[in-house]
Amino acid sequence: MALIDKSLISQIKKILLKSDRLASQILAGEYKSAFKGTGLNFDSIREYQYGDEIKNIDWKVTARMQEPFIREYKEERQITMMLIADLSSSNNFGSSEKSKKELIIEIASVLAFLAIKNNDKVGMMIVTDHVEYLIKPKQGKAHIFKLIKDLITFKPESKKTDIKNVLSEAIKIIPKHSIVFYLSDFIDDNSFSNSPKSLAYEQELKILRKIQDLILISIRDRREYKLPNLGFMEINNPESGIKELLNLNKKSVREKFLEKQKKYQNKIKESYKKIGIDFLEITTNKAYINDLLKLFLRREKRNH
Secondary structure, X not given: OOOOXXXXXXXXXXXXXXXXXXXXXOOHHHHHHHOOOOOEEEEEEEEOOXXXXXXXEOHHHHHHHOOOEEEEEEEOOOOEEEEEEEOOHHHHOOOOOOOHHXXXXXXXXXXXXXXXXXXXXXXXXXXXXXXXXXXXXXOOHHHHHHHHHHHHHOOOOOOOOOHHHHHHHHHHHOOOOOEEEXXXXXXXOOOOOOEOOEOOOHHHHHHHHHHOEEEEEEEXXXXXXXXXXXOEEEEEXXXXXXXXXXXXXXXXXXXXXXXXXXXXXXXXXXXXXXXXXXXXXXXXXXXXXXXXXXXXXXXXXXXX
């Protein structure tokens, strides 16, 4: 068995401690009600009592016994959470304390802790333009330690992003009726390749949403929306390798860049909303825990 570097162990422990604390702030014991995939399993049949819900009456048994009987259900206790972590090259960027990749790792850890605090399973797919690594769903803190270690140390083969291809693979790989969190900056040059008004991967999203409880979490850096006034700067696309020299002294150049980024983000948001998928936007320079909590509370209210 290979030895793990002490500095890596220290890094993992820091993430574990912080994630455990943040997961507790999200009221981990109640998080299941935020997901539609938890469901109920049939338990038993008993005689109808005053106050029971009419919708639970078993009409076949009632007709046979000539008195009302109801079907009792119990909550399906264990659920499966799958994390899709995008480690394509654009996620290495960071102008704040954390890069997008570092925040993806941290949020993945928080979500994993939510699962294990409820004795649920959690698995993970590390992706770029395809699924590069799969960790099957399991329980326990030792499993989360491995999950975080692999996220930190994994070296992707590809630099690029292909959401359509990743979703196609996810449809085949992820167990049905799982809770799926896709963590990415969702920067994909092919997003609108078929039509400027519809997503190139819209069909795959619809299929995955039908069989899973799907949540998309966008991790972006503020400098991707607002460039500083710093004279000439070379903008490098880490995935394509294309470079562009911009004169940032010109307000018009900065505004054009901002408009392009906002337009792209708004287009994908509108597409996700049309399909009916929850989409949470997080930036690396701001605390995210309240946004995550609001997402859960909003979903809990909607599911009830």
